[in-house]
Amino acid sequence: MSLIKGIHHVSLKCCNDKEYEEEIHFYKDILGIPVARSWDAGIMLDTGSGIIEIFSDGQEDLPQGTIRHFALATDDVDACVQAVREAGYEVFIEPKDIEIASQPKFPARIAFCRGPIGEEIEFFCER
Numbered sequence: 001m002s003l004i005k006g007i008h009h010v011s012l013k014c015c016n017d018k019e020y021e022e023e024i025h026f027y028k029d030i031l032g033i034p035v036a037r038s039w040d041a042g043i044m045l046d047t048g049s050g051i052i053e054i055f056s057d058g059q060e061d062l063p064q065g066t067i068r069h070f071a072l073a074t075d076d077v078d079a080c081v082q083a084v085r086e087a088g089y090e091v092f093i094e095p096k097d098i099e100i101a102s103q104p105k106f107p108a109r110i111a112f113c114r115g116p117i118g119e120e121i122e123f124f125c126e127r
Contacts, residue, residue, distance in 0.1 A: 003080050008073035008124040009044065009051035013058035020056040027052055037102035044102070069112070069120035077109045080123040090114045097127070 014020040027033045027045050036046040042055045055068065074080050077095045085091050093112035100106040107127035115121050 003074055003076060003083065005073040005075065007050045008071040008122075008126075009053045010070050011053040011055065011068040011122075013055045013068040015058045017056065019058075020054065023054045027054070037100065037104060037106055039100060039102040042102075044106075069122050071110075071122035071124040074123050074125055077111050077123045077125050081111045081113065084113045095123075 012023060014023055024043060024045075028035060033045040033047055033052065036044040036051060038044070041057045042053060045052045045054070051071075053071075058068075072080070081091050081095055091111060091113045093110070095109060095111040097107070097109050100108070109125040109127060111123045113121050113123075
């Protein structure tokens with residue numbers, strides 16, 4: 001039985017306000033993807049089968065590139081972490097409960113690991 005239900009979101013990190021506004025314009029205004037929630041440093045757009053998350057507070061030359069990470073939807077973040085840890089992969093953010101201070105508020109349980117070629121993977125459970 002798979003621990004993963006699908007891709008929850010892809011996260012894009014913009015390096016300046018111009019990039020941030022262009023990203024939002026492209027996905028929201030040109031492609032018509034509706035806003036699910038927003039907060040001071042970010043926005044989530046709902047494609048209907050996954051989220052595009054855009055951050056405004058990026059730095060130059062991100063080591064992981066334009067795509068900051070991808071998030072896998074799961075009902076059990078802790079089981080995912082246990083599975084990857086037992087397989088010898090790095091968990092760099094332990095499971096924790098968060099609440100994105102967006103409108104509306106967005107509680108979740110998350111954790112992060114690195115995949116085989118260094119990709120950042122978030123395990124994401126909506127609460």
